[in-house]
Amino acid sequence: MKDKIIMLVLLLIFLSLIGRLFYDKANEEATAGIIGKVEYVSLDELALFVTLENEVQLNKQGMVWMDGSSIWDHDITASITVESGYVSDGDLSREPDYVHHYPNLYAKSEADYKSPTDGRKVCFLTFDDGPSANTLKVLDVLDEKKIKATFFVIGEEINKENANILKEVVKRGHLIGVHTHVHDYNKIYKSVDSFLKDYDKAFQKIEEVTGVRPYIYRFPGGSYNHYLKRIRKELVAEMTRRGFTYYDWNVSGEDSVGSPTAYSIKKNISRDLNRYRCPVVLLHDGQTNPLTAKVLGGVIDYIESKGYEFDTLDHREPCQFRW
Ligand SMILES: [Zn+2]
Incomplete structure (x- = not known):
């Protein structure tokens, strides 16, 4: 009799453990679909509501923090993965309209966005405001020195002639990012x-001409500028949700400010370069920056003499101003 009771107790403990296991499993599946007070049965439903960062503003819109999620976005027939983000509590009236606009404006990248960890000094040259006739001159210097760089492109500058120059940038193995379409801060x-509307124009134009879908971008004026400030957090969150990563810089040639000279450009670069193991150097290849291509050879020689190699930004962690 006593043995039977012990057996029964053991059986009950065993059954409750099994039950608990199934309960936890079921609960796990359910919680994967519960955000805020709303249950979502599929990740498809969730996808529309995910956006990154922007704690204060998005929380005001009723969104809550969610850690690590892999999301299938049915609007774009592409899989996007986000590290972490905010998810709405499901109240569609609070969802900004722009998340439904520009359905082709999504990026997917193979880049791991990590800086070299083996102690190498690597310099990342970046050129804004092209393409223009000056871009070709820059490309020739880069070829001569056998190095690769990154170009942040203005959509509006891609006219018939410059379209071939942009193709050349890709053909010669450089990385393309989006800068803007019109480069007008007020607009x-x-x-x-x-x-997003402006960015989408440049993005589509670049893809149309080169077949490349850029996944990195640079804000006109950098991410720390007065015009951008008001919408910055929300905008970065939306751009990140769409798969885009922005890069500022930590060394500037100041080659598009005032009246630069060969001396001033070199001096500006040499002043800050050595402070960084992986400097990101801002230069320009726009139509109003003819001097840059002329001094570029000397600038590269100087940087090399300080022990740096060169690479494109997809091999560096994002360089972003603090704000
Ligand atoms: Zn610019």
């Missing part, structure tokens, strides 16, 4: 949607 930074 592009008016709202999140106006930025």
Whole structure:
């Protein structure tokens, strides 16, 4: 009798453990679909609501923090993965309209966005405001020195002639990022949607001409500028949700400010370069920057003499201003 009771107790303990296991498993599946107070049965439903960062503003919109999620976005027939983000509590009336606009404006990248960890000094040359006739001159110097760089492109500058130059940038193995379509601060930074609208134009144009879908971008004026400030957090969150990563710089040649000279460009670069193991150097290849290509050979020689190699930004962690 006593043995039977012990057996029964053991059986009950065993059954409750099994039950608990199934309960936990079921609960795990359910919680994967519960955000805030709303249950979502599939990741498809969740995908529309995910956006990154922007704690204060998005929380005001009723969004809550979610750690690590892999998301299938049915709007774009592409898989996007986010490290972490905010998810709405499901109240569609609070969802900004722009998340439904520009359905082709999504990026997917193979880049791991990590800086070299073996102690190498690597310099990342970047050129903004092209393409222009000056871009070709820059490309020739880069070829001569056998190095690769990154170009942040203005959509509006891609006319018939410059389209071939942009193709040349890709053909010669450099990395392309989006800068802007019109480069007019008052227009592009008016709202999140106006930025996306402008960006989408440049993005589509670049893809149309080169077949490349850029996944990195650079804000006109950098991410720390007065025009952008009001919408910055929300905009970065939306751009990140769409798969884009932005890069500022930590060394500037100041080659598009005032009246630069060969001396001033070199001096500006040499002043800050050595402070970084992986400097990101801002230069310009726009039509109003003819001097840059002329001094570039000397600038590269100087940087090399300080022990740096060169690479494109997809081999560096994002360089972003603090704000
Ligand atoms: Zn610019």
